[in-house]
Amino acid sequence: MKKNYLLIMALMMMFVLVLAGCGTSNDEGSVNDDASGNEAKANEDSGTLVMGTSADYPPFESRNPQGDIVGFDIELANYIADELGMELEIRDMNFDGLIGALQAERIDMVISGMSADEDRRKNVDFSIEYHSSGEMFVSLKDAAFTSLDDLNGKTIGVQLGSIQQEGAANLQADYDFEVKTLDDAQGLIQELLSNRLDAVYLDKEVALGFIAAQDLAGFDDPSGTTPGMAVAFPKGSELVEQVDAIIEQAIESGKLAEWEAEWLSE
Structure with missing residues (x-):
């Protein structure tokens, strides 16, 4: 497989x-x-x-x-x-x-x-x-982010009801970015590819798969561990x-x- x-x-x-x-x-x-x-x-x-x-x-x-x-x-x-x-x-x-x-x-x-x-x-x-797994932020290669500070002023996509939605809300206390929610992860990646999102916040294993399949960039979330x-x-x-x-x-x-x-x- x-x-x-x-x-x-x-x-x-x-x-x-x-x-x-x-x-x-x-x-x-x-x-x-x-x-x-x-x-x-x-x-x-x-x-x-x-x-x-x-x-x-x-x-x-x-x-x-x-x-x-x-x-x-x-x-x-x-x-x-x-x-x-x-x-x-x-x-x-x-x-x-x-x-x-x-x-x-x-x-x-x-x-x-x-x-x-x-x-x-x-x-x-x-x-x-x-x-x-942990979490990652995924972005386009020509607009790659390497740290949480890079997310200031950006629009970040998360899956509705996910642990990443909660994590993004917590991060907003220290970083100035907008959060957009969608029902599914594939829809989030499509929004990223269409330049309607600056980055997507995902489970690390899921993120790595999309990064490989779509030639994207990403960095690990250093803010803490999730259950x-x-x-x-x-x-x-x-x-x-x-x-x-x-x-x-x-x-x-x-x-x-x-x-x-x-x-x-x-």
Whole structure:
């Protein structure tokens, strides 16, 4: 998979450009899948584990040229479902709608590069952390930034509802930049390529993928560390303890390291 990553990223960006030209706002598997109000909550009797994700965040979750949702998080999700003896159903929706879907119990869990920060812990339960990347600022090569001071007077893009949105708000206390939010990471990169954003603030692994695929520039955020990624559940979910044990098993067996080698940057 990893050796085809740049090709996949390039094809995905071409797909985004086509959608933008056609005025398409959501793909078939967006948050609007839940608009009918049909109950999507799974249980042990159904044998189906319903997972919410936002498939616009490679290499954690994205659609390949065939339209399948793939990535590091998807490997973990399939492993969890297999260990639970359940079928995995993936629901693709906007990132900022994932917590609400958990609270309404329309899905059983979220695996979507979601950081287990304290604000989210007020509304959902989290598994143990399974990955930590850090953050990067991404810009065009001919207008590359190398420090936070370079961001003064600029417009920075972040994904709506992401840990980076919160981080950017904190940085605004010390740096004078404007923040623009969009629903998905690929849309942010398109805005950057179209010169409607000066920089994009992303998870480091995601940023490195876009930098390689689009020949962009970037620098690490030195301002501090963010919580690692974890699986999110509705408050009081009985799955938390089981999934914790499965993640620990994946770490001890080397499975998690295999997925990191396959999907994540060296």
